[in-house]
Amino acid sequence: MEWLCTLCDIAASGRGTIMLNTTMPTARESELIEPLTSAALSPGTLALASSALALAACGGGGGGSTVGGGASGGVTPAPTAPVVVVPAAVTSAQASRFLAQSTMGATATGIQTVIARGFSGWVDDQLAMPRATSHWDWLGTNGYNVAANINNEAGFDASMWRQLISAEDQLRQRVGMALLDLLVVGIGGVNLNWRQFAMAAYVDVLLDGAFGNYRQLMEGITYNAAMGSFLTFLNNRKANATTGAVPDENYARELMQLFTLGLQQLNMDGSVKTGGGAALETYTPADVSGLARVFTGLNLASATSTTPDRYRLPMIMNAGQHETGAATFLGTSVSGEGNAAIKVALDTIFAHPNVPPFVSAQLIQRLVTSNPSPGYVGRVAAAFADNGAGVRGDMKAVIRAILLDTEARSDAALMSATAGKLREPVMRLTGWARAFGVTSPSSAWAIGDTSSTTTRLGQTMGRSPTVFNFFRPGYSPPASAISAAGLVAPEFQITNEQTVVAYVNYMYALVLNGAGDTKADYTGILAKAGDSQALVDEVNLVLAANQLSSATITAIKAAVDSIAVTATNASQNRAQAAILLTLASPDFLTVK
Numbered sequence: 001m002e003w004l005c006t007l008c009d010i011a012a013s014g015r016g017t018i019m020l021n022t023t024m025p026t027a028r029e030s031e032l033i034e035p036l037t038s039a040a041l042s043p044g045t046l047a048l049a050s051s052a053l054a055l056a057a058c059g060g061g062g063g064g065s066t067v068g069g070g071a072s073g074g075v076t077p078a079p080t081a082p083v084v085v086v087p088a089a090v091t092s093a094q095a096s097r098f099l100a101q102s103t104m105g106a107t108a109t110g111i112q113t114v115i116a117r118g119f120s121g122w123v124d125d126q127l128a129m130p131r132a133t134s135h136w137d138w139l140g141t142n143g144y145n146v147a148a149n150i151n152n153e154a155g156f157d158a159s160m161w162r163q164l165i166s167a168e169d170q171l172r173q174r175v176g177m178a179l180l181d182l183l184v185v186g187i188g189g190v191n192l193n194w195r196q197f198a199m200a201a202y203v204d205v206l207l208d209g210a211f212g213n214y215r216q217l218m219e220g221i222t223y224n225a226a227m228g229s230f231l232t233f234l235n236n237r238k239a240n241a242t243t244g245a246v247p248d249e250n251y252a253r254e255l256m257q258l259f260t261l262g263l264q265q266l267n268m269d270g271s272v273k274t275g276g277g278a279a280l281e282t283y284t285p286a287d288v289s290g291l292a293r294v295f296t297g298l299n300l301a302s303a304t305s306t307t308p309d310r311y312r313l314p315m316i317m318n319a320g321q322h323e324t325g326a327a328t329f330l331g332t333s334v335s336g337e338g339n340a341a342i343k344v345a346l347d348t349i350f351a352h353p354n355v356p357p358f359v360s361a362q363l364i365q366r367l368v369t370s371n372p373s374p375g376y377v378g379r380v381a382a383a384f385a386d387n388g389a390g391v392r393g394d395m396k397a398v399i400r401a402i403l404l405d406t407e408a409r410s411d412a413a414l415m416s417a418t419a420g421k422l423r424e425p426v427m428r429l430t431g432w433a434r435a436f437g438v439t440s441p442s443s444a445w446a447i448g449d450t451s452s453t454t455t456r457l458g459q460t461m462g463r464s465p466t467v468f469n470f471f472r473p474g475y476s477p478p479a480s481a482i483s484a485a486g487l488v489a490p491e492f493q494i495t496n497e498q499t500v501v502a503y504v505n506y507m508y509a510l511v512l513n514g515a516g517d518t519k520a521d522y523t524g525i526l527a528k529a530g531d532s533q534a535l536v537d538e539v540n541l542v543l544a545a546n547q548l549s550s551a552t553i554t555a556i557k558a559a560v561d562s563i564a565v566t567a568t569n570a571s572q573n574r575a576q577a578a579i580l581l582t583l584a585s586p587d588f589l590t591v592k
Contacts, residue, residue: 090115094411097545098122100591101367102403103170104177104427105434106542108524110170119404126171127211127396134207135159135200136312142443144196145308153187156196158445160203160461161518164426165433165445175399176207177426177461178366182359183221183259185230186464192229197308199462202226214359214384214393215350218260222342223314225300227251231467234315236296238323247323252291254467256283261354268381269374270357282354283330290329294345297322297338350393356381360398362473368408369592370421371487376407413592414547420592422491425457425503426450432511432583435542436520446516456506458499470494504584511580522575529571532560532578539578548587556581 090098095114099106102123114122135156139145144155167173183206187199205220221227228234233251257263265273265280273280299321301313322338332348334341349355360380364372372380380401387397402408413419423431429450432438440446450457451465459470471493476483482492514520528535536557540548548556559581560574567573582588 090118092541093546094409096541097547097592098403098409099170100431100545101174101408102126103174103434104164105431106545107434107437108542111542119409120400123171123400123403126169127399129169129172131172131208132163132167132169134204135163136197136204138162139197139200145194147306149196150193150305153196153199156187156199156462157448157460158440158443159196159200161445161447162440162443164430164461165438171399172207172210174367175210175363175395176203178363179206179210179217180461181366181469182362183217184464184467184469185221185226185462186466187226187462188465189230190226192225192311193305194308194311198226198229198311201312203462209395211396211399213391214355214395214398215346217395218255218346218350219343221259222251222255222295222346223298225311225313225315228298228315233295233298235299235321236292237321238293238296246289247292247296249288249292251295252329253288256288256291256349258467260349260358261352262358266354266357268353268357268385269378270361270372270381271374282352287329290327291345293323293325293327294329294334294338294341355393356384360384360402363398364402365421365473365490367402368421369413369419370489370491371418373407376405379405416592418485418487420590422489422495423589423591424491425459425494425499426461428503428583428589429457429507429510431543432507432579433520436522436525436579438514438518438520440516440518442517444516444518446518447510448515450506452502453494453499454502457503458494507583508580511576511583522572525575525579526571529574530565532557532574535560535575535578536582539582543579543582544585544588545591547592548582548585552585552587556585 092111092115095111096106098114098119099110103110117125133141138159139155142155149155164173164177180203185199185202187195190198192198202221202224205224206217209217209220225234228251231251231254232248236248236251237245239246261282263282265282267273297318297320298315299318300310301316302310304310317338319338322341324336324338326333326335327341327345329345330348330352332344334344357377360383361372361377364376364380369376380398383397383401384394385392387394391397407413407419429447449460449463451460451463452458464470471490473490474488475490475493476488477492482489511520525535525538528538536548536553540546540553556578560578563570563574563577565571565574
């Protein structure tokens with residue numbers, strides 16, 4: 001289908017965004033976006049919505065790349081101090097762009113707060129803000145801990161959407177979701193009863209620790225029941241010479257490969273260390289086997305299954321199941337009591353030189369840009385290694401370094417061919433929901449599971465199908481300008497013509513009708529509906545940080561103008577058309 005072949009040519013495009021196709025859809029294209037053929041939306045609206053499907057040209061396949069730079073000959077560059085931009089005055093567009101990186105979506109009020117407090121002041125305020133009601137407590141308060149829910153997931157999605165959309169501690173929410181993309185557990189792979197509570201307890205560990213220390217996060221997930229079930233080390237037993245059984249290696253492997261170290265040794269700027277022209281491996285199969293011996297003997301804290309309470313408690317050590325003999329890994333040997341051995345193991349991994357650049361690069365990807373420069377990675381990694389007071393793994397220092405760095409704050413990124421990222425599907429929904437005051441008076445938050453690739457977003461927080469998340473940090477769309485330029489684009493792993501069509505259709509229904517009583521409040525934006533330019537400008541600012549191209553703005557304005565101001569429900573139809581078309585535009589989907 002040639003109409004889908006508009007490529008996101010980052011290398012060639014001066015703006016580094018998807019090229020917008022504003023031609024009218026063919027008959028076949030109109031069938032694909034048939035749910036959009038509403039009397040409220042004009043043919044011009046359909047043309048612009050169909051242009052979003054051009055993203056599909058970059059979907060499918062597999063691949064990988066090193067984040068932060070290419071291979072290096074094993075010389076570790078000296079860490080550099082963060083380069084912080086402190087503008088004389090923050091503009092509304094700069095404030096909106098900042099909120100797109102640091103929250104689940106900008107609001108008009110939030111933009112004004114950033115302008116008043118400045119970037120650093122806003123971060124300080126958020127870091128000092130107490131945690132919102134935990135997922136665990138909300139589920140209990142709302143009656144989900146009844147016997148009828150012992151073997152289902154009722155309430156989990158509602159609790160997640162509620163916090164992501166309405167919680168005041170937005171920086172914590174955004175960082176928590178970045179951590180959930182890195183330290184992955186998916187509720188579908190948690191083989192426990194009271195799954196909604198077990199998963200809630202896990203997400204609470206990430207949110208509670210989002211502003212703490214990464215070493216504490218490592219310990220929190222290690223002793224968490226949901227993680228223990230997901231990576232199958234719950235009730236993990238020592239080797240049995242009679243049967244030939246050996247300890248389960250899942251957690252030992254993924255703790256190193258995905259959560260802390262990666263497969264290849266890294267310099268502080270994220271580039272790969274080499275020896276003899278080949279990348280140096282971080283660990284070997286023997287290290288995995290040795291480390292797996294440490295993670296034996298962990299069990300649920302209680303045998304009582306009639307309530308979910310045991311899933312909030314850290315797992316406990318069963319000495320009879322734990323391997324007390326020597327376990328050797330990463331040049332270290334431990335033996336003896338299980339909890340003490342786990343502490344040594346986690347300390348050893350945490351001290352590894354890969355941890356600062358490996359974790360920092362992925363957090364930058366989730367918050368700011370898919371392809372951070374080696375300098376950016378190095379500066380954030382330096383803050384991870386030492387917060388300025390000799391503390392390693394201080395998440396507050398890491399968050400400040402990411403969000404206040406020149407590569408995050410400078411307007412020069414808007415003209416860069418390599419800056420920015422594809423907006424995660426969930427972030428697209430929450431961006432709309434927060435911008436237009438979505439609430440749920442009944443607390444049902446009935447958005448539900450949005451992971452369907454044919455009818456919804458193709459992603460839901462907390463529902464990753466595997467430990468590798470919905471997308472890999474090193475993914476690069478094959479046979480694309482992105483891969484040809486040596487760049488990565490993780491979110492494109494779940495972006496293809498099917499998911500783009502599903503997203504546009506789903507958001508069409510959500511923007512117009514909501515989900516149950518989970519609806520937007522368009523009161524503020526309706527006041528601008530009579531002036532198409534003012535309307536489009538306001539939507540552009542709050543949703544897209546003024547990053548819509550002039551061609552996109554012209555097309556959306558024309559679509560809005562095609563709805564007469566004297567028509568029935570004109571204000572609502574004009575406002576919703578502007579919102580939907582912005583959400584469907586490549587300029588919104590690619591954010592810098």
